[in-house]
Amino acid sequence: MRADAKKNYSHILTVAREAVTEHGADVSMRDIARRADVGLATLLRHFPTREALYEALLCDNLDALTQKAEALERANSPDEAVVSWIRDWVAFAQSYDGVVNLMASAHNNPQSALYASCAAIHSASARLLLRAQTEGTARPDMNGDDLFALMTALGWAVDQPSFVPRSDHLVRLITSTILTNRSGA
Template sequence: MRADARKNYSHLLEVARDVVAEHGADASMREIARRANVGLATLLRHFPTREALFEALLRTNLDALTQKAGELETSSPPDEALVSWFREMVAFVHSYSGVVALMASAHEDPDSALYTTCTAVHSAGARLLLRAQAEGTARADMDGVDLFGLMSALGWLVGQPGFAPRADHLFHIITSAVLTNRPRNDVKKAT
């Protein structure tokens, strides 16, 4: 990619990030182009579909979360690693309204532009869960799909004005339900 094209691409992503932060996954491609001071055709040349735009927007964050899971696997006790990663995933999901639905549908669709990235982050969380289960500190009756569902639900819930003030409390309730044999105070220390 030429330097000017790379600069335009980066500018479009920066503007898109702002628009999506304001309007969520339903952000208008036209609004992104307008704010970037380009025509819709220019935006579509870089990102031919909404999904391609979201793949570019989310890839960096999801790749970082996948990498973080790998780091936590080797640097933290299994239960603490799981809780730490879970907190970061909830924060990420909360940062873009509607991203949960995009990630959930992409994870089921191998043709999706988001499939590889979503599958990688989903697998990373499942590995952390399995590690905690092997140690006996996480429920044995749940899997990575359950973990993703809880994370998605909590990310959505804390985005609702009535529940936002209770975000930490709800996080502790959910992580206490995931982890076994840990007093509630220990869960707080691990986050």
């Protein structure tokens, strides 16, 4: 990438991060281009879709989350790893308003720029769940799709202002449903 193109790319990401933080995932691409003082065509050349922009914005966060799952697999008991993973997911879900909806829609769409990141999150979730099931601490009637769906639902719920104060309680409820040796208390 040419130096000026790289500078534009970095500047657009900085402005997009600010706009998304301020207005959520529904901020228009046109508004981002205007704020970045570039033409819409320039923005779309770097990020042809909203998902491509989000993939660039979230790449570091998603990579860190996936690496966290790997660390949890090695360092924590299986049930504690699941609890920590879900808490980390909730923190991620709260990082950008509307990100869960984007990820949920990209989950089964290989054409989406977010698909690979969603697949990595799904795979990490499934591994953590399977490890807990093998240990006998998680429900045997669940699979990775079920866990991803529950995490997505929880992420959506804590993205709603009325549920933010109850996010810890909701995490406890979900984990007590998944893990056989935990209570919701």
